[in-house]
Amino acid sequence: MLKCKDLVALSSDLLDGELTLKQRIAVRMHLAMCVHCRRFIRQLRVSQRVIRQLPDQQAPELETLLRAMQAQQQRASEPDQGDSSK
Amino acid sequence: MPNEQDLIQRLLKGEQAAYRELVQQYQGAMRAVAIAIVGTASADEVVQDSWLAVVRNLNGFAGRASLKTWLLTITANTAKSRLRKQRREVLLDDITGPHGTIDDARFAADGHWAQAPSLWHTDSPEALLNEQALRDCLEHTLATLSELQRSVLMLRERQALELPDICNLLDISHSNVRVLLHRARLSVFATLEHFEETGEC
Numbered sequence: 001m002l003k004c005k006d007l008v009a010l011s012s013d014l015l016d017g018e019l020t021l022k023q024r025i026a027v028r029m030h031l032a033m034c035v036h037c038r039r040f041i042r043q044l045r046v047s048q049r050v051i052r053q054l055p056d057q058q059a060p061e062l063e064t065l066l067r068a069m070q071a072q073q074q075r076a077s078e079p080d081q082g083d084s085s086k
Numbered sequence: 087m088p089n090e091q092d093l094i095q096r097l098l099k100g101e102q103a104a105y106r107e108l109v110q111q112y113q114g115a116m117r118a119v120a121i122a123i124v125g126t127a128s129a130d131e132v133v134q135d136s137w138l139a140v141v142r143n144l145n146g147f148a149g150r151a152s153l154k155t156w157l158l159t160i161t162a163n164t165a166k167s168r169l170r171k172q173r174r175e176v177l178l179d180d181i182t183g184p185h186g187t188i189d190d191a192r193f194a195a196d197g198h199w200a201q202a203p204s205l206w207h208t209d210s211p212e213a214l215l216n217e218q219a220l221r222d223c224l225e226h227t228l229a230t231l232s233e234l235q236r237s238v239l240m241l242r243e244r245q246a247l248e249l250p251d252i253c254n255l256l257d258i259s260h261s262n263v264r265v266l267l268h269r270a271r272l273s274v275f276a277t278l279e280h281f282e283e284t285g286e287c
């Protein structure tokens with residue numbers, strides 16, 4: 001029988017669909033009987049979605065980067081002056 | 087992918103709006119790859135160099151791989167060439183976040199919960215993230231994870247990469263990716279649980 005502790009150890013693999021068929025059946029049976037583990041898995045999925053939706057910390061130097069890329073791009077479109085200058 | 091082809095055509099024409107779109111869309115994923123390989127301190131430089139390499143090589147993008155895979159491969163290569171030989175060996179660090187993890191202490195000797203997970207006041211990520219203090223708290227937790235744990239978590243959850251892609255980009259085994267991901271997720275879970283219980287970080 002799968003213990004709660006074992007279920008927690010398998011929880012990430014459950015989220016990622018990495019369980020074997022045997023494990024999947026054992027997990028399903030455990031969850032059917034165990035309210036604590038059901039709550040754990042449900043809230044683990046919530047925390048997964050929280051990380052997905054956590055606002056991005058925008059890289060501050062976007063404009064500088066875009067200018068550098070533009071310069072690079074112009075160099076690349078003028079033959080004989082690109083990487084061969086080195 | 088028709089949208090991708092369209093974007094590439096616009097990039098090849100040198101359309102600035104297309105470059106902006108590209109950077110905004112993929113910068114985060116590239117940063118996560120760079121951090122995992124060279125660490126936070128050099129990551130921004132690696133990302134910048136990678137973007138310049140992208141611009142230089144755009145003509146050669148054959149479209150065999152997805153645009154994202156191509157961009158992340160360039161980033162990984164740029165990062166690795168900077169890394170030289172001093173690859174960090176401590177892959178399987180067991181660093182946990184500031185609020186711990188779900189470890190043995192939570193279970194009785196028979197393997198059942200000794201201290202079961204507490205019920206959160208909501209299952210809605212939006213509702214949880216409404217609170218600035220919680221957002222800050224999560225940032226704090228992410229910042230205290232190891233760089234590799236954090237990157238694997240970001241690549242999986244935010245960039246939706248498949249595990250084999252993460253293995254390839256970061257040169258780590260499938261089982262190590264799973265371990266790192268699991269540890270990172272449990273640290274995040276522990277932070278949310280702690281915040282739900284105490285209302286503070």
Ligand SMILES: [Zn+2]
Pocket residue numbers: 003004005007030034035036037038
């Ligand atoms: Zn259980």
